[in-house]
Amino acid sequence: YGGINTFAHLPHVFCLSQPSETFDIALIGAPFDTATSYRPGARFGPRALRAGSQRQIPAASYNALTGVNPYASWAKITDCGDIPLTSFSSELALAQMTSAFEEIMTHKTPSGGSPLLVTLGGDHSIILGALRAVNKIHGQVAVLHFDAHLDTWDPRFYVGTPFTHGTMLNLAGREGLISNNSNVHAGLRTALVGMGDYRDDTEQGWLRIGSEDIDDLGAKGVVEKIVQRLKGKKVYLSFDIDTLDPAVAPGTGTPEVGGWTMREVKRILRGITTAEDVELVGMDIVEVAPAYDNQGEITALAGAQVVFEVLSGYVKKGELAGKKAA
Amino acid sequence: YGGINTFAHLPHVFCLSQPSETFDIALIGAPFDTATSYRPGARFGPRALRAGSQRQIPAASYNALTGVNPYASWAKITDCGDIPLTSFSSELALAQMTSAFEEIMTHKTPSGGSPLLVTLGGDHSIILGALRAVNKIHGQVAVLHFDAHLDTWDPRFYVGTPFTHGTMLNLAGREGLISNNSNVHAGLRTALVGMGDYRDDTEQGWLRIGSEDIDDLGAKGVVEKIVQRLKGKKVYLSFDIDTLDPAVAPGTGTPEVGGWTMREVKRILRGITTAEDVELVGMDIVEVAPAYDNQGEITALAGAQVVFEVLSGYVKKGELAGKKAA
Amino acid sequence: YGGINTFAHLPHVFCLSQPSETFDIALIGAPFDTATSYRPGARFGPRALRAGSQRQIPAASYNALTGVNPYASWAKITDCGDIPLTSFSSELALAQMTSAFEEIMTHKTPSGGSPLLVTLGGDHSIILGALRAVNKIHGQVAVLHFDAHLDTWDPRFYVGTPFTHGTMLNLAGREGLISNNSNVHAGLRTALVGMGDYRDDTEQGWLRIGSEDIDDLGAKGVVEKIVQRLKGKKVYLSFDIDTLDPAVAPGTGTPEVGGWTMREVKRILRGITTAEDVELVGMDIVEVAPAYDNQGEITALAGAQVVFEVLSGYVKKGELAGKKAA
Amino acid sequence: YGGINTFAHLPHVFCLSQPSETFDIALIGAPFDTATSYRPGARFGPRALRAGSQRQIPAASYNALTGVNPYASWAKITDCGDIPLTSFSSELALAQMTSAFEEIMTHKTPSGGSPLLVTLGGDHSIILGALRAVNKIHGQVAVLHFDAHLDTWDPRFYVGTPFTHGTMLNLAGREGLISNNSNVHAGLRTALVGMGDYRDDTEQGWLRIGSEDIDDLGAKGVVEKIVQRLKGKKVYLSFDIDTLDPAVAPGTGTPEVGGWTMREVKRILRGITTAEDVELVGMDIVEVAPAYDNQGEITALAGAQVVFEVLSGYVKKGELAGKKAA
Amino acid sequence: YGGINTFAHLPHVFCLSQPSETFDIALIGAPFDTATSYRPGARFGPRALRAGSQRQIPAASYNALTGVNPYASWAKITDCGDIPLTSFSSELALAQMTSAFEEIMTHKTPSGGSPLLVTLGGDHSIILGALRAVNKIHGQVAVLHFDAHLDTWDPRFYVGTPFTHGTMLNLAGREGLISNNSNVHAGLRTALVGMGDYRDDTEQGWLRIGSEDIDDLGAKGVVEKIVQRLKGKKVYLSFDIDTLDPAVAPGTGTPEVGGWTMREVKRILRGITTAEDVELVGMDIVEVAPAYDNQGEITALAGAQVVFEVLSGYVKKGELAGKKAA
Amino acid sequence: YGGINTFAHLPHVFCLSQPSETFDIALIGAPFDTATSYRPGARFGPRALRAGSQRQIPAASYNALTGVNPYASWAKITDCGDIPLTSFSSELALAQMTSAFEEIMTHKTPSGGSPLLVTLGGDHSIILGALRAVNKIHGQVAVLHFDAHLDTWDPRFYVGTPFTHGTMLNLAGREGLISNNSNVHAGLRTALVGMGDYRDDTEQGWLRIGSEDIDDLGAKGVVEKIVQRLKGKKVYLSFDIDTLDPAVAPGTGTPEVGGWTMREVKRILRGITTAEDVELVGMDIVEVAPAYDNQGEITALAGAQVVFEVLSGYVKKGELAGKKAA
Ligand SMILES: [Mn+2]
Ligand SMILES: [Mn+2]
Ligand SMILES: [Mn+2]
Ligand SMILES: [Mn+2]
Ligand SMILES: [Mn+2]
Ligand SMILES: [Mn+2]
Ligand SMILES: [Mn+2]
Ligand SMILES: [Mn+2]
Ligand SMILES: [Mn+2]
Ligand SMILES: [Mn+2]
Ligand SMILES: [Mn+2]
Ligand SMILES: [Mn+2]
Structure with missing residues (x-):
């Protein structure tokens, strides 16, 4: 504490002001929530996530099920x-964020x-800048x-700007940043404008795994379906x-029950991150709005x-690929 | 928002003051909690439920798994x-509530x-008035x-009044409002006065599905058991x-773990509402007491x-039965 | 409740869709918080204020100190x-809001x-639209x-837009909407960029009454100072x-202690609203962000x-001026 | 703790089940809130008050300004x-409560x-039973x-029962339990049905000290006014x-700002409790509803x-009157 | 309430001050949290647990799935x-706690x-005293x-004292209080210093059932594995x-997701407590810290x-063994 | 944010690891609460205070009433x-803390x-280490x-250790760290063991200003009394x-009403910090326990x-003494 x-x-x-700094993994906060459609407050997400990570102590962060301590390894990680x-x-x-993400991605790893x-x-809108950089x-x-x-979703449905936390994957597709045949949604359960939303989504290259699908497939089945889709990408x-x-x-901000x-x-x-043929190049955790979290800060x-x-x-x-701590 | x-x-x-108003579905709040045995506050349930429904926007409420948007359909729904x-x-x-529910039920659908x-x-006591009207x-x-x-439960166990949120189904049975051989409890896990409670309950025409039963039956099994019981009613x-x-x-007000x-x-x-032989004539959602909800308003x-x-x-x-939007 | x-x-x-509707007083919500600089959430202010007003029952809202029931009087008030x-x-x-406020102000009172x-x-930014309409x-x-x-504050200090909840009174002045010699701040205690902020403010026509001034003047003294300034306006x-x-x-969103x-x-x-020479033409209550309110909803x-x-x-x-209930 | x-x-x-028990001061909880008009929950008041008193440790409860430790004195106090x-x-x-309060009052002090x-x-309705017993x-x-x-307030204004937390002092007066010329309200600031409420109140024997009066009189002046009224009673x-x-x-349950x-x-x-001519015979603390308290339990x-x-x-x-610890 | x-x-x-008091089951609070490593507050655990048990009314605590009312039975239970x-x-x-637990364990049952x-x-550190007494x-x-x-964990990893809520089972083993070949962890998912933690743990006589194991074994499988381990002990x-x-x-204090x-x-x-060959001699519920609980007090x-x-x-x-209420 | x-x-x-670092003002967190007597949690005080200071932006922290921006001045301030x-x-x-505070105090200002x-x-116990260093x-x-x-308070009253958040000023006196005739308490209102507490306190060199004294003296009078006492120290x-x-x-942790x-x-x-003859050499802010703060983080x-x-x-x-920004 x-x-x-x-x-x-x-x-x-x-x-951002140290261009020669090297790292294998860069953590960076994007405190922004103006593209939120309902309850705002995710601008405090980075602060909340850092507070929520304080019991992750590098000396005692061995993940027994994965068999590794990510904070005491070959990887140089920088906040x-x-x-x-x-x-x-x-x-x-x-x-602003596009430029910053691009700047981060120009940094090199030590090797x-x-x-x-x-x-x-x-x-979630911050992914657009991140995808541009990646x-x-x-x-x-x-x-x-x-x-x-x-x-x-199609930006047409939104008033005021095309750039929202409901449309940015559509925009990313239009900008050609992402695959048009190998993306996956996982955990889906939103209400729709209509079934046309799914047709559009499929055309943009997405596979959909619904929240309830896990009751039929099990976690293992979900992993298989995703890995199958992402293999080699x-x-x-x-x-x-x-x-x-x-x-x-x-x-x-926009909770959905179930x-x-x-x-x-x-x-x-x-399952996914340790799968052989899946090569991770970036990630984010988004939409944490601590004003709506409970006293125990579980979110x-x-x-x-x-x-x-x-x-x-x-x-x-x-x-496993042979990287070693310096 | x-x-x-x-x-x-x-x-x-x-x-209540517009007797000629027609609707297919009437939503009505019953802000009452004097029949509560432990934590009061459900009188604010209608306000909380309305606030909790604000992201259900008629234009974007297509339920993908059911295949329908209930707010943009043949049905005229009125709050x-x-x-x-x-x-x-x-x-x-x-x-008061009996008279109001009866008044609502004298209204007609557009057809x-x-x-x-x-x-x-x-x-939960409000169901007695609703059942009288239905x-x-x-x-x-x-x-x-x-x-x-x-x-x-038998009203004898309660001090001060027979009409409580633990006895009203007993009263409904005595008044002859409900079936005496085809009712179902689902999710049950309360402590009892003794096994006599179950014997009484069975005599009043109830089948009991316990909370833990879903671990053995699965959601699908629960649906089947319920539909079997309700078929044709x-x-x-x-x-x-x-x-x-x-x-x-x-x-x-009276939370039960598990x-x-x-x-x-x-x-x-x-599963139940789309089952062929189950004909719904009324419903309620009760016991939402927002003072005990968390900051994210998940209840x-x-x-x-x-x-x-x-x-x-x-x-x-x-x-499916051919009803069409006017 | x-x-x-x-x-x-x-x-x-x-x-907004009933142009011929008359009223003496129009209440209207402006659920917007994108111009907020710190904690967002005031978009839920209208909902919170309406909930917070539920114990103001028209039949029992006699204000003993003012000697009037504003909800049972000559004035037709519409939400x-x-x-x-x-x-x-x-x-x-x-x-959007400018146009809506202007629309409201084209309505007439019954007389x-x-x-x-x-x-x-x-x-607070919503005041700009309101002032345009007024x-x-x-x-x-x-x-x-x-x-x-x-x-x-001068919009130059802000990044991204001139229109924020810290600059809109500056904008209102530039647009010529408000007096340049008879405005008053009351309750002031913010930190500044520097004393230049006060010089600019004075030039824009403002008198400043600080939060601590009440300890020297008393509430009565504060009223006198304000009424003196506003008299005849x-x-x-x-x-x-x-x-x-x-x-x-x-x-x-931006709380200041003291x-x-x-x-x-x-x-x-x-004191101010009953003062003889002060003629009120509009008001607002702003910056209520319920996510940060406490469980008792005191804000x-x-x-x-x-x-x-x-x-x-x-x-x-x-x-007092002779208006009577219709 | x-x-x-x-x-x-x-x-x-x-x-209640130990009639021969003696004490100088009896504390007793009355967990009841069915006479509440807005937010219920005062039934948990006794639990909250006991929790809130846990830092009052008898061995270290010397009140420096009064000059006494009430829990280590001549007085035998029993919960x-x-x-x-x-x-x-x-x-x-x-x-039930009338009978219980009367039972308590039949107990004797050790002397x-x-x-x-x-x-x-x-x-607050519980005062009616307490006043009957006193x-x-x-x-x-x-x-x-x-x-x-x-x-x-006159019970006529209430629907369903004359016995509410807004009418019980009216009832107490009708039952002849209290003085009709020496009662005092202190801290008053509610809205009214109309000025008739004050006339009725005066007729029932009450003096009113408003919340804002303290700004003019000071705490000392408030004490004097009250003591003047209660002297000899x-x-x-x-x-x-x-x-x-x-x-x-x-x-x-019914908070009023100011x-x-x-x-x-x-x-x-x-000031009042140490005043010479004021003889205290009973007291209560009511309307604590912990569901609306904040995390710090300040209420x-x-x-x-x-x-x-x-x-x-x-x-x-x-x-001062010479009582000594046994 | x-x-x-x-x-x-x-x-x-x-x-503790009534040595001749008999009971079959002794409940005792241990309000202590100085051995906590992260969020303190479990000192208020006993108060919270007692408040959380108030809906367990002896007259209505029949556990339908176990087939018994533990509070209306052969067992004399004392708080x-x-x-x-x-x-x-x-x-x-x-x-202090060792001495108190030992004192409790010198009491006799009525028989x-x-x-x-x-x-x-x-x-959790309080278990050390309890194990000494047992x-x-x-x-x-x-x-x-x-x-x-x-x-x-080995006390060497901790600064300031060997006695913490992460080491007391190690200490209990060293003191010879517990078995060195038949203990079980259930629900495990913590991060480690390294796999050496598991080797040490195994040497101390522990079997480990991880949180995710239930997804493979089911609750029934977890019970079997535990009963197998504890049989006859x-x-x-x-x-x-x-x-x-x-x-x-x-x-x-130290929540772990999943x-x-x-x-x-x-x-x-x-499953475990009703298993034939498992003889229970003591239990505890620890680490309830109400300051981090939510408004509904679910913890x-x-x-x-x-x-x-x-x-x-x-x-x-x-x-089942023939004990009868006196 | x-x-x-x-x-x-x-x-x-x-x-602490940069001994040659210079600064005029050193801010340092002391996350410790084991010396707390009631509600623990002040170990999270430093985190809460840093979060609570985020709207203090150096570029806009001009204190209008003091006439200075402490973060843009001659003073080099380091967290x-x-x-x-x-x-x-x-x-x-x-x-640990004594040694750390002493280490900080061996650092030099730029001049x-x-x-x-x-x-x-x-x-509050952390003051003992700070006073040793100062x-x-x-x-x-x-x-x-x-x-x-x-x-x-005399450490005799406490069980387990002399070093608590109620005794450390007594210990500081015994260690000769502080004056024995010019200290001041301000805001005092605690209950006592007895009037002996005040006699002891006076003997230790303290003047007491009670919480209610401000109602008689005003803030100005309080300042005068304090400055009078501290003048030249x-x-x-x-x-x-x-x-x-x-x-x-x-x-x-130990709130006191009033x-x-x-x-x-x-x-x-x-008033005090700008008084001429008062020379400040250190300060602390203690006992902030965010688990008990409200959602708006007002503490x-x-x-x-x-x-x-x-x-x-x-x-x-x-x-005023002529220091200038470098
Ligand atoms: Mn998203
Ligand atoms: Mn989402
Ligand atoms: Mn129910
Ligand atoms: Mn229920
Ligand atoms: Mn403002
Ligand atoms: Mn403001
Ligand atoms: Mn009252
Ligand atoms: Mn009241
Ligand atoms: Mn543990
Ligand atoms: Mn644990
Ligand atoms: Mn202190
Ligand atoms: Mn203190």
């Missing part, structure tokens, strides 16, 4: 702080590669999208906290754990 | 506001039939009672929010979703 | 519902005059601005809930009371 | 537990006198009524927690302190 | 109040045997340890509330239910 | 992070003097102690957040403001 709160007590460098973002203009904020981008949101390095990626919602994993049931993650539990999600994330804990699980798989695979 | 909060932004008419009810006297309140009565509670139109109905509790569906686990629905999740409940409700969200799921099934079946 | 929640149970007409506003674009929202505009915010009818008005903050009264101490009104209490504020409002109660006190004074003066 | 929670760790005897009360029927509950009755409410021993008493509300002191500002005591602070109230209570703390302050004055006066 | 809060309204005797414990020194507190010890924690009577016991954490059951998912039990639900836990507890409810379920099994087995 | 949370966005250096402290042993923690020590607590540089200091409590200012009324600062408001405290702090805001006000006075006086 002590110390300036960086994520998991990791070292902090404000990477790059937050991107300065205006809340007054979505357009300007999009420009000269490109780092894994890990964003602490912020509402795309610049990696080209088109497949998106694994955990969410209760589609987020591929560069993958960007995006985790909207509203994937989880509101009982598990009340602190979010979601997954963290026991399920941990299994699924472990923030869940969000911080999502990062821990994904990093565990990523670092484990590096380890 | 804008606008005067009617349920799901539906049109509001104070039906009739609340019944004015005293909190000082259970007896007087019972008279000349009887509307579906949907009550936003209030504590009975006047439909005769004896089978009750599908989602609840952690029996609510068929006119059914009144009553949903006590304490059916849900306190983690899912903390905002209630309940169902909304993922389970959504499946069950879909209210769950309660509002219960209404959405039941209406989806009801409207879908109407659609 | 029963019934669809209009403000103080007043009759609801969606005035016009909320203005539909986008949260995605400040510019578009400003256009053919112009109604009093009462806005339920929303963040100005169209009344010309330049003096603004009585209760706030911990100046809100006359048409006055628009704007009440930022952060005028109050955070202990009294925690539910707001504010006023409601006992003080009630006295001040009574919403305070905000609703501010409306009640101002309306009491306004109606009383009408009564 | 340890031990079974009796009030201030005082010894517990369930006095008598709670009266078993139904919530289902106001009438029956009134009978053969009558004990001081101290009730932990419950909503009246049986002491005849007509003057009531010192701290409250934001009148509570002398047997006095029953009733403290509705809504006397306090909602910022100070949010956990209550109330007193505990710093003011402590001074006033000390319960305030309520428990009111008891501590009154007992300090009472015990001090006994000490 | 009425009455001084003893656990489940059971009779209270402060057993012994709390052990007075310092918070300032872990060492002194350990001495001359040794009582079942039931401790309401407090943080060991004095029963010799080495097998520990069934429900927890997200190992709690067998005297068993001490310790329940750390963080076994439960944070959604189910947010009110605890835990069990109460529906699962109830099944498991029933306290869950903790109180754990006690109820274990007592149900224990009393049922006594009944 | 963005960025890693240092206090007021000030630069962070972990000073030194937190002292690593065990929670398991008060004795060890005292040694070669000694820095001002500003500690973010932690419970004493090493400055010799005996006068303590200005804002608190509801004496904190000079080196002063250490300690601010226990429980000085404030629980309505203003609910988030603390405290001061922030409007009063701001005046008093300004943290108040605590952060106390730091801002004291620094404003300190920096202003430096400015």
